[in-house]
Amino acid sequence: MTDFDSDCKTLNRFVMTNTRDHELVILLNAIATSCKLISSAVQRAGIAQLYGLAGEMNSTGDDQKKLDVLSNDMMINALVNSGVCCVLVSEENEEPIQIPESKQGKYCVAFDPLDGSSNIDCNVSVGTIFSVYAKVEGSKGTADDLLRSGADCICAGYIAYSSAVEMVITFKGKGVHGFCLDPTIGEFVHTRVNMKFPEDGGKKIYSANEGNSSKWDQEIKDAIELFKSGAKPYAARYVGSMVADIHRTILYGGIYLYPADAKSPKGKLRLLYEGIPMAMIIEQAGGVASTGLFKGKIQRVLDLVPEQIHDKCPIIMGGKRDVQVVYDQYKKSGADVPAL
Numbered sequence: 001m002t003d004f005d006s007d008c009k010t011l012n013r014f015v016m017t018n019t020r021d022h023e024l025v026i027l028l029n030a031i032a033t034s035c036k037l038i039s040s041a042v043q044r045a046g047i048a049q050l051y052g053l054a055g056e057m058n059s060t061g062d063d064q065k066k067l068d069v070l071s072n073d074m075m076i077n078a079l080v081n082s083g084v085c086c087v088l089v090s091e092e093n094e095e096p097i098q099i100p101e102s103k104q105g106k107y108c109v110a111f112d113p114l115d116g117s118s119n120i121d122c123n124v125s126v127g128t129i130f131s132v133y134a135k136v137e138g139s140k141g142t143a144d145d146l147l148r149s150g151a152d153c154i155c156a157g158y159i160a161y162s163s164a165v166e167m168v169i170t171f172k173g174k175g176v177h178g179f180c181l182d183p184t185i186g187e188f189v190h191t192r193v194n195m196k197f198p199e200d201g202g203k204k205i206y207s208a209n210e211g212n213s214s215k216w217d218q219e220i221k222d223a224i225e226l227f228k229s230g231a232k233p234y235a236a237r238y239v240g241s242m243v244a245d246i247h248r249t250i251l252y253g254g255i256y257l258y259p260a261d262a263k264s265p266k267g268k269l270r271l272l273y274e275g276i277p278m279a280m281i282i283e284q285a286g287g288v289a290s291t292g293l294f295k296g297k298i299q300r301v302l303d304l305v306p307e308q309i310h311d312k313c314p315i316i317m318g319g320k321r322d323v324q325v326v327y328d329q330y331k332k333s334g335a336d337v338p339a340l
Contacts, residue, residue: 202253
């Protein structure tokens with residue numbers, strides 16, 4: 001007997017088995033390759049002098065780090081040359097990236113190449129988030145093909161760069177699965193099968209940037225106060241990298257909130273490459289992905305339709321037990337609350 005697996009279940013094998021779509025296998029392979037490059041850059045950031053600002057701003061006015069720019073280039077180069085994409089949207093680019101006709105395929109990809117990069121200089125976990133759409137039949141592949149609700153998203157995922165490099169993906173109706181990068185063979189290997197929120201709600205953890213609490217709606221303030229009170233109050237855990245916070249929330253249980261507030265009435269997180277892909281993963285893992293009270297009503301994130309590629313949305317994501325606490329506060333104030 002040896003420690004080697006003679007039947008290694010790799011990412012490529014999983015995608016082919018579950019979709020029978022050769023182009024989707026190529027697409028996920030291109031994303032995986034770029035994430036291996038990003039992982040290498042993150043691990044060598046100090047040695048390669050990749051800490052610090054690049055001196056530019058991204059599409060939403062955030063200062064770009066050197067690693068933001070490098071990670072973005074790695075993603076774009078891999079996807080453009082995959083031969084299966086027609087248009088790309090990146091957090092780091094104000095305009096969509098139109099792929100030359102000679103290299104075009106049917107897929108449209110939106111991505112945040114390095115989520116949580118404000119943490120990179122102090123060596124805190126960062127990640128990559130992506131969503132995949134197929135272009136509309138008859139379309140030549142433009143940004144309009146991405147301006148659709150999460151109901152049309154065919155694949156979503158994130159990659160966490162930490163003590164291990166993990167990719168979590170979902171296809172519509174196929175559950176949520178995790179793959180760990182095995183550095184000895186350079187492949188993502190299937191390690192988490194059918195990831196689900198803990199049935200009993202799991203650990204009592206709330207995750208929110210309470211520095212914004214003075215600008216929150218009263219219902220959000222009341223819900224957070226309930227989490228913090230009682231005989232066994234919830235623990236507060238906020239990394240500030242969405243990938244890290246969501247990954248923990250799925251595995252351990254709890255709730256993650258980045259609600260709309262007086263300063264950011266549409267929320268702060270981007271719909272196409274943060275809200276929709278994370279909502280798709282959360283819901284298929286048995287959780288709830290809500291906007292909270294947004295534009296006069298409580299909505300599913302996956303029902304939102306972006307009006308432009310960098311649209312924003314509020315986020316309340318977690319297990320049913322904990323999202324219900326937030327919904328109860330909205331119900332007390334007279335809002336129409338959906339049943340969970």
